[in-house]
Amino acid sequence: MSYCVNCGVKLDSSLDSCPLCHTPVINPNEPEHIKKAHPYPTEKGQVDSVRRSDVAILTIIVLLATSLSCLLLNLYVFTGIMWSLFIIGVCILLFVLLIPLIIYTKVPAYVSILFDGIALAFFLYLITFTTPGIGWFTKLALPIVVLLTILAEVFVLLLRAFPVSFISTALYVFVEIAMFCSGLELLIRHFTGSPLRLTWSAIILTVCCVIAIMLITVLCIRRLREAIRRRLHF
Amino acid sequence: MTASSKEASRFFSNTKLNKAEPKVWYKLDLSAIVYPTLQRKDFSSVYRLSVLLKEPVKPDILQQAIDMTLPRFPTYKTAIRKGLFWRYLEPNHRPGPFVQKDIRNFCMPMPFKANNRYLLRFYYYDCRISLEAHHSLGDGTGCMHVLNTITAVYLRLLGHEISNGYYVKDIYETPDPEELEDAYMRYANAKVCPKRPDEKSYRVRGTKEPFYTFNVINGIMPVKEVMAAAASYRASITEYLNAVLLYALMQKQQNDFHLRLRPVRIAMPVNLRRFFPSKTLRNFITMVYPGIDPRLGDYTFEEIITQVHHYMRYYINEKFLRGDITTNANIQRHPLIRIVPLFLKDFVVKQFYSKVQDGHSSAGLTNMGVLKVPEDMKPFIERFDIYMGQPFSSRTNCAIISFEDTLTVNFASSIAESDVERYFFRKLVEDGISVTIESNRTH
Structure with a gap:
């Protein structure tokens, strides 16, 4: 180990010069090859990149540019039907869907699903401007969207209120499929003026009921539950 | 399964997440x-x-x-x-x-x-x-x-x-x-809030290093020698090292080009646990600013150490510190400040810190003191190091910690020049302390 002739401090054997005064270390008694390992690593690091905000900005700009350019094209070049409303609607829908993913991650799930439902309904409403009537929207499309939104909200509520497991999630999914199909058939029948009864959805309802009963049984019997978890874990 | 992995699995089984519990x-x-x-x-x-x-x-x-x-x-x-x-x-x-x-x-x-x-x-x-x-x-x-x-x-x-x-x-x-x-x-329950230093201090001028550069110089020395040097000036180790840093900064200001002299002041965090019983593992520190004013005349090292010694004894006590934390707490508790949206608070605090607060001190110095570990852990440990991190503006930060008979002084800076460090360690060597230097600098 050498001393700095200028500062009088002892220098770590990894140093070639005094870091205080830059005087080089020349010690003929200490050959180069017995130098100690450097006390600090030599590799430099980089700050971890956070791309979320960049992606968000890019997405918003792309969606805005697409909507605006299509609207201008529709108004001044390809005039006729208001086809640009489809694209604007899709852009709005994409924007709303992407909010909780990349733009503002702290939106509560319930609010986010509600906004998604509203955006979907708004998109379908925009389509009515290019169709002869609005009846299909008010009597069929809107109720389906409302039903879908309610079921999605209930699904999240169930996941949050009760302990989550693969089997319980499967149970919620099958019950909701049954409810959605039944609701869908009833809404279609109401729209077409047919009598309100279940036909094709009754089959789905039956199958889902059987699966749901099976899953409830598995959830109630611990031994079965463990066996299923063991064999189906991923 | 090994003993260690058994221990780990036992531990994790106790810390399973329960989504139904209220969010902490x-x-x-x-x-x-x-x-x-x-x-x-x-x-x-x-x-x-x-x-x-x-x-x-x-x-x-x-x-x-x-x-x-x-x-x-x-x-x-x-x-x-x-x-x-x-x-x-x-x-x-x-x-x-x-x-x-x-x-x-x-x-x-x-x-x-x-x-x-x-x-x-x-x-x-x-x-x-x-x-x-x-x-x-x-x-x-x-x-x-x-x-x-x-x-x-x-x-x-x-x-x-x-x-x-x-x-x-x-x-x-x-x-x-x-x-x-x-x-x-x-x-934070004092009845009066003492004033803060409001005068600009000397700022170390230097060549700012490019981003992704962090210059560190470590001085490793025996505690006994530092204690002996401090005792020769009838001061504690903290007072002595504070005085040495002030001395180094004063020399730097005198030797560099300057139009007028400014007070030299050090921002030193004080561990409040020493004065107010608390087991908290969160922040519980406040800043004191020991310093000298070279505009009043040239200081010898003995005069600096006397100044620091008396400043510390006068200010670092339960009463003054209570007043200081009350000043901070009153700002946070003020109803008007509480209802201001965060982005406005961010803007104002940032401006205040960069324009006013940061200018109050010429350097930072923290002393963790003697670090004690269980007796059966000592044989496995060589020493501890502490670094104050990147300074907010171009200056030098100094952190001190001691373990057994090893005292480590770690300087961290984002400027190319190492003049303050040089004056600091040369003074220690002059006082008979054997200093070993380690660094990550390449120039």
Whole structure:
């Protein structure tokens, strides 16, 4: 180990010069090859990149540019039907869907699903401007969207209120499929003026009921539950 | 299954997540409120604590030790979030933080959304384990508990018997609620708020290094020699080293080009746990500003040390410190300030800090004091290091820690010149202290 002739401090054997005064270390008694390992690593690091905000900005700009350019094209070049409303609607829908993913991650799930439902309904409403009537929207499309939104909200509520497991999630999914199909058939029948009864959805309802009963049984019997978890874990 | 992995699995079975439980969150403490507002792309309030072991570090065992230890410190296993009026910490259950290979330019900025939102980073290099923490989690004392407990668990996983005590906590005990509290609020009850220094201090001028550069110079010296040198001036080690840094800054100001002289002042954090009983592992420090005014005339070193000695005795006591924390707390408790949206608070605090507060001191100096570890842990440890991190503006920060008979003075700066460090260590050598220098500088 050498001393700095200028500062009088002892220098770590990894140093070639005094870091205080830059005087080089020349010690003929200490050959180069017995130098100690450097006390600090030599590799430099980089700050971890956070791309979320960049992606968000890019997405918003792309969606805005697409909507605006299509609207201008529709108004001044390809005039006729208001086809640009489809694209604007899709852009709005994409924007709303992407909010909780990349733009503002702290939106509560319930609010986010509600906004998604509203955006979907708004998109379908925009389509009515290019169709002869609005009846299909008010009597069929809107109720389906409302039903879908309610079921999605209930699904999240169930996941949050009760302990989550693969089997319980499967149970919620099958019950909701049954409810959605039944609701869908009833809404279609109401729209077409047919009598309100279940036909094709009754089959789905039956199958889902059987699966749901099976899953409830598995959830109630611990031994079965463990066996299923063991064999189906991923 | 090995004994260590059995221990780990037992531990994790107790810390399973229950979604039905109410969500825990923590308000930022009084000091921690400021640090996130100063966040820039090239600056974060990050500091580093290191322990140098006698054997090379095994990263996989270290990772296991971290995974087992961190749940014991719930306020450190958190992510920072923005509310409408204040930021807050919420438990972070994401994977990590993961051990990484150490880098030369450490104490890099810590974006809140990076690193799986953890505000802690762990590094290993040869025999060194390093922990970098954002200051909004806690101060050096709090973080030293985390590092020492991780080191103890790491040594236990290697098969050594290490007992709990001092900075080593029992990882299987439930955290004491007092460890998680904002201790400032308990003691911020003085009837009057003393004034703060409001005069601009001398600023070290230097060539700013490019981003991704962090210059470190370590001085390692025997405690006995420093104690003897301090005793020869009838001062404590902290007073002596403070005086040496003031002396170095004064020389730097005199020797550099200047139009007029300015007061030389050091920002020194004081550990409030010494005066107000608290077990908190979060921030519980306040700043004092010992200094000299060269405009009054030339100071000899003896005069500086007398000035620092009396300043410390006068200001660092329970009464003055209580007044100081009350001043800070009153700002935070003011109803009008509380209802101002966070982005406005951020803007005002940042402006105030960069234009006023940062100019109050010429350098920072922190002294962790003597670090005690359980007797059976001592044989495995060479020494401890502490780094104050990137300075907010171009200046030098100095951190001191001692373990057994080794005292380490770590200078961290973002300027190319090392004049302050040179004056500092030369003065120590003049006073008969044998200093060994280590550095990561390449020029």
